[in-house]
Amino acid sequence: MTRRLLISYLSLAIVVLAMLEVPLGFINARNEKERLTSKVERDAVAIASLAESTIEGERPSNRPAIRSLARSYAADTGGRVVITDRAGIALVDTAPPSPGRRSFATRPEFRAALSGDVATGTRSSSTLGYDLLYVAVPVSSGGNVLGAVRVTYPTSELDRRVRNYWIALAGIAVVVLAVATLIGLSFARWIRRPLEGLEEAAADAGAGDLSARAPVPDAPPELRRLALEFNDMVARVEGLVSVQQSFVADASHELRTPLTALRLRLENLERHVDESGNVGLEAASAEVDRLSALVEELLALARADAGTAPAESVDLACEAAGRVETWRPVAGSVRIELEANGIAAARVGRDRITQVLDNLLSNAVRHAPGSSVVTVRVARRGHQVELRVVDHGPGLTDEQKARAFDRFWRGGSGGGGSGLGLAIARRLVEVDGGTIELRDTAGGGLEAVVRVPAA
Ligand SMILES: Nc1ncnc2c1ncn2[C@@H]1O[C@H](COP(=O)(O)OP(=O)(O)OP(=O)(O)O)[C@@H](O)[C@H]1O
Ligand SMILES: [Mg+2]
Structure with a gap:
């Protein structure tokens, strides 16, 4: 990743640099050349106007003056000055390659100048071995037209200046690329370090x-x-696994108790089969009942955890009345009266709320004293529907109320349950986005309060 980030950083910097610096370099080279050409042109015109009187009167007495002017100019600037007469014969040459009078009449620039034009350009001098600006x-x-003046400059100075400019541009590019590399590296490190941490943590978590x-x-x-999401x-997952582990531990412990009891009873039965076989058989079948009830509830709990059936609009009053009808024979056998009242519709899973009602009614009927009334009340409260199962039994202390929803927790007056009813009820209510709590009933007893979203 670091390499890829660096490559993208550097290629971007290179493209930008090339787009800025290459045209800049060429523009500079052209400007330098134009500047030099126009300066040399101005000088040549000045020399020409000074030479004019010398050539015009053909006053050789003036020649040394113009010659020394040309020489000092040449010495100052490093150029070469050639002044010819109308015929192209050199009158002044500040750097003659060979002594004697030379004719420049055949040179194209002199031909142009002698016919009245200004000629500028560069050419490579084969005699001198380098490029010249003329x-x-x-x-x-x-x-x-009385004659011509030609000023030539070696372009080496110009070339040097242009080259230096290019070198400066390259220097800037190197600095920019170095800075881009540094920024890219630290940026990559900034991104990579937390990713490495995350990778390590993921590997550890994956390994268990x-x-x-x-x-x-x-x-x-x-x-x-x-990183926060991952954590x-x-x-x-850690919480879920520990819940699962404790559940498995609790469940196996709870299953072991009735199994042991069952085994003892069966052994007993074998021993006393002649005397009182019947009694042993009854007790054993009670253990089997308890065992199957426990397994049934464990399955219900597992299903509640999976909880997938969608919520629908359920008439809770109707549902409560139905469950009360179902439980009435059981309650009647211990002289407990069941009532349901109120109206409200909720958005819940029908099977889930039925199971919750069953678990709460089972508790109420189990703990309410004879000749008392257990009431199921349904009422709408804002966006929620409140469902209360009220009994007038012994109730629970605050501490017990807090523990009552734990799996397998049973109070002192447990009454033979497996301690799963409330845990299951809470899971089911939560699936529908509701809550459940236990409260004291005014005048003694317990009421379970379920709140679920209204339809
Ligand atoms: N209405 C109630 N009045 C008094 N105590 C209750 C009442 N409801 C529950 N409890 C206490 O809370 C404990 C847990 O209740 P829960 O319904 O979870 O399990 P259970 O009734 O013992 O067994 P299960 O419901 O699995 O058959 C009970 O053992 C009981 O001691
Ligand atoms: Mg119960």
């Missing part, structure tokens, strides 16, 4: 260490969020 201007008086957490450092916000997820 400017040739006519020496004229009143429209008559659910206490592994990714560090949440000063990283980009997206990565911080990712959250592992924490949730």
